[in-house]
Amino acid sequence: xxxxxxxxxxxxxxxxxxxxxxxxxxxxxxxxxxxxxxxxxxxxxxxxxxxxxxxxxxxxxxxxxxxxxxxxxxxxxxxxxxxxxxxxxxxxxxxxxxxxxxxxxxxxxxxxxxxxxxxxxxxxxxxxxxxxxxxxxxxxxxxxxxxxxxxxxxxxxxxxxxxxxxxxxxxxxxxxxxxxxxxxxxxxxxxxxxxxxxxxxxxxxxxxxxxxxxxxxxxxxxxxxxxxxxxxxxxxxxxxxxxxxxxxxxxxxxxxxxxxxxxxxxxxxxxxxxxxxxxxxxxxxxxxxxxxxxxxxxxxxxxxxxxxxxxxxxxxxxxxxxxxxxxxxxxxxxxxxxxxxxxxxxxxxxxxxxxxxxxxxxxxxxxxxxxxxxxxxxxxxxxxxxxxxxxxxxxxxxxxxxxxxxxxxxxxxxxxxxxxxxxxxxxxxxxxxxxxxxxxxxxxxxxxxxxxxxxxxxxxxxxxxxxxxxxxxxxxxxxxxxxxxxxxxxxxxxxxxxxxxxxxxxxxxxxxxxxxxxxxxxxxxxxxxxxxxxxx
Numbered sequence: 001x002x003x004x005x006x007x008x009x010x011x012x013x014x015x016x017x018x019x020x021x022x023x024x025x026x027x028x029x030x031x032x033x034x035x036x037x038x039x040x041x042x043x044x045x046x047x048x049x050x051x052x053x054x055x056x057x058x059x060x061x062x063x064x065x066x067x068x069x070x071x072x073x074x075x076x077x078x079x080x081x082x083x084x085x086x087x088x089x090x091x092x093x094x095x096x097x098x099x100x101x102x103x104x105x106x107x108x109x110x111x112x113x114x115x116x117x118x119x120x121x122x123x124x125x126x127x128x129x130x131x132x133x134x135x136x137x138x139x140x141x142x143x144x145x146x147x148x149x150x151x152x153x154x155x156x157x158x159x160x161x162x163x164x165x166x167x168x169x170x171x172x173x174x175x176x177x178x179x180x181x182x183x184x185x186x187x188x189x190x191x192x193x194x195x196x197x198x199x200x201x202x203x204x205x206x207x208x209x210x211x212x213x214x215x216x217x218x219x220x221x222x223x224x225x226x227x228x229x230x231x232x233x234x235x236x237x238x239x240x241x242x243x244x245x246x247x248x249x250x251x252x253x254x255x256x257x258x259x260x261x262x263x264x265x266x267x268x269x270x271x272x273x274x275x276x277x278x279x280x281x282x283x284x285x286x287x288x289x290x291x292x293x294x295x296x297x298x299x300x301x302x303x304x305x306x307x308x309x310x311x312x313x314x315x316x317x318x319x320x321x322x323x324x325x326x327x328x329x330x331x332x333x334x335x336x337x338x339x340x341x342x343x344x345x346x347x348x349x350x351x352x353x354x355x356x357x358x359x360x361x362x363x364x365x366x367x368x369x370x371x372x373x374x375x376x377x378x379x380x381x382x383x384x385x386x387x388x389x390x391x392x393x394x395x396x397x398x399x400x401x402x403x404x405x406x407x408x409x410x411x412x413x414x415x416x417x418x419x420x421x422x423x424x425x426x427x428x429x430x431x432x433x434x435x436x437x438x439x440x441x442x443x444x445x446x447x448x449x450x451x452x453x454x455x456x457x458x459x460x461x462x463x464x465x466x467x468x469x470x471x472x473x474x475x476x477x478x479x480x481x482x483x484x485x486x487x488x489x490x491x492x493x494x495x496x497x498x499x500x501x502x503x504x505x506x507x508x509x510x511x512x513x514x515x516x517x518x519x520x521x522x523x524x525x526x527x528x529x530x531x532x533x534x535x536x
Contacts, residue, residue, distance in 0.1 A: 041231055042231055042234045042235050042238065042469065042470050042472075043470040043471075045231075045235050046235050046238040046239065046242075046470060047470070047484070047488075049239070050239075050242060050488050050492065051488070053492070053495075054488070054491050054492060054495050057495035057496070057498070057499045058495055058498075061498055061499055064495070064499035064500065064504070065499050065500040065504065067507075068496070068499055068500040068503055068504035068507040068508070069500060069503055069504075069507075071507040071510070071511055072359070072503060072506050072507035072510050072511075073354070075358075075362070075507075075510045075511055075514055076354040076355070076358035076359060076362070076510055077350065077354050079358070079514055080344075080347070080350075080353050080354045080357070080358040081344045081345065082514065082517060082518075083344075083357070083358045083361040083362055083365075083513070083514075083517060084342065084343075084344030084347075084353065084357060084358070084361065085344040086361065086365070086517045086520065086521055087188045087191070087192065087342070087361045087364075088188075088342050088344065089521060089524060090188070090191040090192045090194075090195050090520075090524070091187050091188055091191040091342075093191075093195060093524050093527075093528075094191040094194045094195055094388050094392050095191075095388075095392075097198075097384060097385075097388055097531070098384070098385050098388040098389060098392070099385075102384060102528075102531045102532065102534075103383065103384045103385030103388070104383060104384070104385065105202070105206075105383065105384045105531055105534040105535075106381070106382070106383045106384075107198075107201045107202060107205050107206065107379055107380050107381060107382050107383070107384070107387065108201075108205040108206065108380040108381055109205070109206060110535055112205070112380055112381040113381045114379075114380065114381035114382060115378065115380050115381060116378055118390075119301070120300075120301065120378075121378060121379070121390070122304070122390070122394070132248045132249075132251060132252040132255075132451060132454045132455060132458060133185075133248065133251070134185070134399065134402050134403075135252075135255060135430065135447065135450055135451050135454060136251050136252070136254075136255050136426070136427065136430075136451075137181075137184075137185075138402055138403060138406035138407060138430060139406050139407060139410045139421070139429045139430045139432075139433050140426040140429045140430070141180075141181045141184070141403075141407065142177045142178060142181045142403060142406075142407025142408070142410060142411055143177075143407070143410050143411065143414065143421065143422050143429060144177075144426075145176065145177035145178075145180045145181060146173050146174060146176075146177035146411050146414075147422060148351075149172070149173035149176045149177055150169060150170075150173045170415065174408075174411055175329070175330075175333040175337075176333070176337065177407070177411065178326070178330040178333055178334070178403065178404065178407060178408065179330070179333040179334045179336070179337040179338075179341065180337075180341065180352070180356070181403050181407055182330060182331075182333075182334040182399070182400050182403060183334065183337075183338065183341045183342070183357075184356065184357065184360045185396075185399040185400075185402075185403060186334065186396040186399055186400060187392065187396050188342070188361070188364070189360070189361075189364040190391060190392045190395050190396050190399075191392055192361075192364045192365055192368050192520070193364070193367075193368055193371045193372055193375060193391060194375075194387070194388050194391040194392045195372075195520070195523070195524060195527065196216075196368040196369065196371070196372025196373075196520065196523070197371070197372040197373070197374075197375035197376045197379065197387075197391060198376075198384065198387055198388070198391075198527065199216040199372070199523055199526065199527045199530070200213070200215070200216060200372055200373050200376035201375075201376035201379055201380065201387075202527065202530050202531060202534070203215040203216055203218065203530060204376060204473070205376075205380050206530075206534055207530065209473070210472055210473020210474070211373065211376065211377065211468055211473045211474075212230075212234055212468065212469055212472060212473035213233055213234055213237040213369055213373070213469060214226075214229075214230035214231075214233045214234050215473065216523045216526050216527065217229075217230070217233060217522070217523060217526050218526070218530075219525075219526045219529040219530055220522065220525065220526050220529075233519060234469050234470075236512075236515055236516055236519060237369040237469055237516065237519075238369075238466055238469055238470060239512045240365070240366040240367075240368070240369055240512040240513060240515075240516040241366070241367070241369045241370040241462060241465060241466055241469075242462075242466060242485075242488070242489060242492060243366060243492065243508040243509060243511070243512045244363060244366030244367040244370065244508075244509055244512065244513070245367070245370060245458060245459065245462040245489050245493075246489060246492040246493040246496055246505065246508060247363060247366070247493075247496070247505040247506065247508055247509045248367070248455075248458050249277060249280075249455060249458065249459060249489065249490065249493035250273075250277075250493045250496055250497045250501075250505040251427075251505060252280075252451050252452075252454060252455040252458075253273045253276045253277050253280075253455070253493065253497065254273065254427045254497075254501075255427040255430070255451050256276055256280075256448055256451045256452055256455070257269075257272050257273050257276055257427070258425065258427035258428040258431065259427075259428075259430075259431050259444060259447060259448040259451065260272070260276075260448060262428060262431045262432075262435070262444065263431075263441065263444050263445060263448070270497065270498060273494075273497055274494055274497075274498075277490050277493050277494050277497075278490065278494075280452055280455045280456055280459070280490075281459060281486060281487065281489070281490030283456050284455075284456045284459035284460040284463070284486050284489075284490075285460075285483055285486050285487070287299060287456060287457075287460040288459075288460040288463045288464065288482045288483065288486050289479055289482065289483070299453055299456055299457045299460075300457055302453060303450060303453045303454060303457060306446055306449060306450050306453070307450055309446065310443060310446055310447060310450065311401070311402060311405055313439075313443060314405045314406060314409055314437070315405050317437050317438050317439075318405065318409040318412075318413075318437065319408070319409055319412045322408065322409075322412060323404055323405050323408055323409065326404045326408045327400060327401055327404045330400060330403075330404050330408070331400060334400075341357075358510065359506050359509065359510055361513070361517075362509050362510035362512075362513030362514060362517070363506075363509040363510075363513065364513075365513040365516050365517050365520065366509045366512045366513040366516060368516070368520065369465065369469070369516070370461070370462045370465045370466070373465045373468060373469070374461050374462075374464070374465055375391060379391075384531065406430070406433070409433065410429070410433045413433065413436055418433075418436045420432055420436070421433050421436070430447060431444050431447065434447060459486055459489055459490070460486065462485075462489060463482050463485040463486035463489060464482065466485045466489075467481050467482050467485055470485075492508075493505075496508055
């Protein structure tokens with residue numbers, strides 16, 4: 001083997017710059033207690049901090065609830081400009097990379113071929129990306145924005161056109177509601193995932209570095225990424241991933257509990273949600289032990305089929321023509337209002353920019369190490385252009401279709417007199433809408449199964465990612481370590497629910513998303529520098 005060739009994490013030889021690998025022996029995993037393949041100090045610091053957090057929130061629930069209640073509004077009101085600016089940067093960079101000559105770079109080298117078919121790849125991208133969120137917010141967010149727009153424009157950017165006339169009010173409120181919803185579930189979140197996933201994939205499979213977040217920053221910090229700078233980056237990535245996942249798991253538990261109460265009368269309380277989280281975490285443990293192909297991939301494909309069936313059903317029995325025309329109309333509304341929605345400066349619509357957008361961007365950023373690393377692991381062999389097109393544009397279009405079908409149908413049904421949808425609690429609004437359509441029991445049951453399986457796929461794939469980070473980039477760490485992280489994801493979700501419910505869950509996301517947003521903005525420069533050294 002020549003001096004300018006090293007082995008990638010999968011064992012394939014690729015010609016790269018040799019200085020990218022000097023010193024990485026400093027982060028090689030070490031065999032610890034119970035056979036764990038740990039990477040000190042990332043595993044110890046992050047693991048002990050998470051354990052201490054669980055103990056604190058369990059022992060002092062009132063103090064924890066007070067802290068969470070203060071934390072979220074404090075972060076979003078102070079740093080909303082940071083979140084909005086970062087989101088815009090990721091979108092612009094992703095689109096520029098897709099159309100630039102750098103789009104010809106292939107992940108894994110010029111001769112690399114894809115490890116998964118398009119079907120399996122799309123299924124894993126979508127299930128890991130935002131499955132639980134689409135189920136929870138698919139009806140509730142459009143209804144919320146629609147109601148706010150009708151009520152004196154509350155929650156809408158000031159630059160939105162004033163509403164006039166009864167018919168005009170209803171139509172414009174619908175357009176504003178769908179534009180705002182698509183803004184939160186379209187290009188911006190998927191751009192965050194695309195940039196992080198592409199960075200990890202390039203530096204792991206093209207540069208031969210460990211599959212760890214610190215590897216993204218070698219062009220900036222050089223050998224220091226193997227020291228304390230890298231330890232801090234990876235530890236922040238673990239915190240962001242775990243709390244972002246806990247937010248999703250808590251939201252999923254709330255919605256699954258609401259659905260089970262709606263269908264079977266199971267009590268909707270903390271005990272039920274705790275039992276749900278414990279049971280689903282147990283299922284996730286089985287999937288984690290089974291591994292990526294046997295566990296996560298199979299569950300993701302099942303979920304994609306069920307989600308497609310539910311989507312087709314709503315389109316078929318709901319306002320079909322309105323959904324078909326609304327898809328394009330909503331895209332037009334999204335494009336029209338995007339400059340006002342994405343503008344990070346001079347905002348006075350604090351309820352919208354801080355209460356909705358800042359939280360979402362922090363949530364997506366906190367998810368980005370998890371989703372990005374997961375996407376990187378399954379995207380070897382794709383070109384940069386193909387990667388960004390498939391990770392950014394296709395999922396965004398699916399999100400638009402989903403929100404148009406569920407949110408648009410819900411708004412139409414509310415206008416037709418089904419006010420029970422708008423009056424229901426947020427976790428129950430999806431099931432309330434389905435109850436006003438045919439075959440309500442069957443579709444509601446499918447929706448519950450979807451939430452639960454999304455729950456499982458998020459938990460097990462997240463555990464695999466955290467495991468990889470804390471094992472120094474090793475993609476096949478020992479089973480006990482996977483079990484540790486999957487277990488503590490469930491425990492963190494439980495203590496957050498008990499320590500303040502949805503407010504606590506959202507506070508956890510924004511508090512970990514903020515420092516990681518700064519880290520990722522720096523990573524954008526490193527990605528460009530890394531791509532420019534690649535053959536095209």
